[in-house]
Amino acid sequence: MADTDFPAEIAEVRDTLRRITEVIDVQALREEVADLEERAAAPDLWDDQANAQRVTSQLSHKQAQLERITTLEQRIDDAEVMAQMAAEEDDDDVRKEASDELVSLRRALESLEIVTLMSGEYDELDAVVTIRAGAGGVDAADFAEMLLRMYTRWAASRQWEVKVLDTSYAEEAGVKSATFEIKAPYAFGTLSVEAGTHRLVRISPFDNQGRRQTGFAAVEVIPLLEGTESIDIDENDLKIDVYRSSGPGGQSVNTTDSAVRITHMPTGIVVAMQNEKSQIQNRAAAMRVLESRLLLQKKEEEAAEKKELAGNIKASWGDQIRSYVLHPYQMVKDLRTHHEVGNASSVLDGDLDGFIEAGIRWRAQDSENS
Structure with missing residues (x-):
C-alpha cells in the first residue's frame, strides 16, 4: 500500500x-x-x-x-x-x-x-415547504407527489423532524399540493435553495400510447417565523372554512369536519390544513403558517425586496431551476449550478445533498458578485 x-x-x-x-x-x-x-x-x-x-x-x-x-x-x-x-x-x-x-x-x-455560508436573516429557522402541481396535468400531480416523497426521505435520512400539515390529492393520481414543516437547525437556509420550478421528463405511465410527457411542480420554501416577531391579525380579516378531511379517491379519513381553510382577505393568502386530528389543531397549524407568510410579506415590503425567500413561482416552461429526465436517458441537472447526477432514481429517493450543497455555494458566490 x-x-x-x-x-x-x-x-x-x-x-x-x-x-x-x-x-x-x-x-x-x-x-x-x-x-x-x-x-x-x-x-x-x-x-x-x-x-x-x-x-x-x-x-x-x-x-x-x-x-x-x-x-x-x-x-x-x-x-x-x-x-x-x-x-x-x-x-x-x-x-x-x-x-x-x-x-x-x-x-x-x-x-x-x-x-x-448560511448567514441570512432567517437561515437558522425551521422551514415550511409547499409543493404545488403545475403545468402537465396528471403527470404534474404525480411529479408533485414524487417531490413530496423525495424531500421527506431526504429529511428522514438526516433524522430531521418532518410534519405533513396538508395534502390535497388530485383526482386521478398524485397531489395538487402538499405542505409540510421541517424542524431542524438551518432547515430554512438549507432548503431555501430548492425553491423554484422543477421539471420532469419521462414516458408517462398515464398515457396509453406511451408518449413522452413533461410535468412541472413548484416548490415554495418559507421560514417558520412563529415566536420570532409579533404581528396582529384581525379576526375580521379572516374567512375560515371547515370541511371533511379526505384521502386519495375521496375516501374519508375523518368522520368530522376537522379540516380548516383560512383565507386572509386583505392579502388573498390561503392556508389549508387537514392532517391534524382535530379542527382546533388544524386551525392552530394554519394560523402558524399564515402568520409566517404575513410576517415574511411584511419584511419584504419594508425592505422593498420581493425575491429569494418565497418568490413568484409559475411552475411552467421558462423558469425551471432543475430538470429530472427519466427518458430517453436518466439525468437530474440543476440549471443554476450545473450540478448533475446520472442516477435520477437515487435523487428521487432523497439523495439531494449534492444539489443542496452546490446550491448554497452558488448562492453565496452569487451574493458576493452582486
Whole structure:
C-alpha cells in the first residue's frame, strides 16, 4: 500500500475544522446552550406551552450543532491515534482504515462548512415547504407527489423532524399540493435553495400510447417565523372554512369536519390544513403558517425586496431551476449550478445533498458578485 502522509493530512483536517468553528463561534454556541438549558430547567417553563416548545426546540437544535462539532474533534483525534498505530505496527489494514476515515472526515467537514455560508436573516429557522402541481396535468400531480416523497426521505435520512400539515390529492393520481414543516437547525437556509420550478421528463405511465410527457411542480420554501416577531391579525380579516378531511379517491379519513381553510382577505393568502386530528389543531397549524407568510410579506415590503425567500413561482416552461429526465436517458441537472447526477432514481429517493450543497455555494458566490 502506498504511503500516506498522515501527519500532514490530519493537520489539514484539524485546521479546516478550526477555521469552520471560528466562523460558527463555538464559544458563543456553548453560551447559548447553557442559557437555554437554564431556561428549560425553570419550574414554570410549561406555564406557557408555546414558549416552552420554542425553548426546548432551540435547545435541541443548538445541542445537536455543538455535538456535531465535538464529535468531529473526537474523530480527528481517533484518526490520529489510528495512523500512529498503523505506522508503529506497519499494519496495512489499520492504515487503510485510517485513510478511509480521513476521506469520511473531509466529507463531513465540507458538509459542516455549508453552515458557515448560511448567514441570512432567517437561515437558522425551521422551514415550511409547499409543493404545488403545475403545468402537465396528471403527470404534474404525480411529479408533485414524487417531490413530496423525495424531500421527506431526504429529511428522514438526516433524522430531521418532518410534519405533513396538508395534502390535497388530485383526482386521478398524485397531489395538487402538499405542505409540510421541517424542524431542524438551518432547515430554512438549507432548503431555501430548492425553491423554484422543477421539471420532469419521462414516458408517462398515464398515457396509453406511451408518449413522452413533461410535468412541472413548484416548490415554495418559507421560514417558520412563529415566536420570532409579533404581528396582529384581525379576526375580521379572516374567512375560515371547515370541511371533511379526505384521502386519495375521496375516501374519508375523518368522520368530522376537522379540516380548516383560512383565507386572509386583505392579502388573498390561503392556508389549508387537514392532517391534524382535530379542527382546533388544524386551525392552530394554519394560523402558524399564515402568520409566517404575513410576517415574511411584511419584511419584504419594508425592505422593498420581493425575491429569494418565497418568490413568484409559475411552475411552467421558462423558469425551471432543475430538470429530472427519466427518458430517453436518466439525468437530474440543476440549471443554476450545473450540478448533475446520472442516477435520477437515487435523487428521487432523497439523495439531494449534492444539489443542496452546490446550491448554497452558488448562492453565496452569487451574493458576493452582486
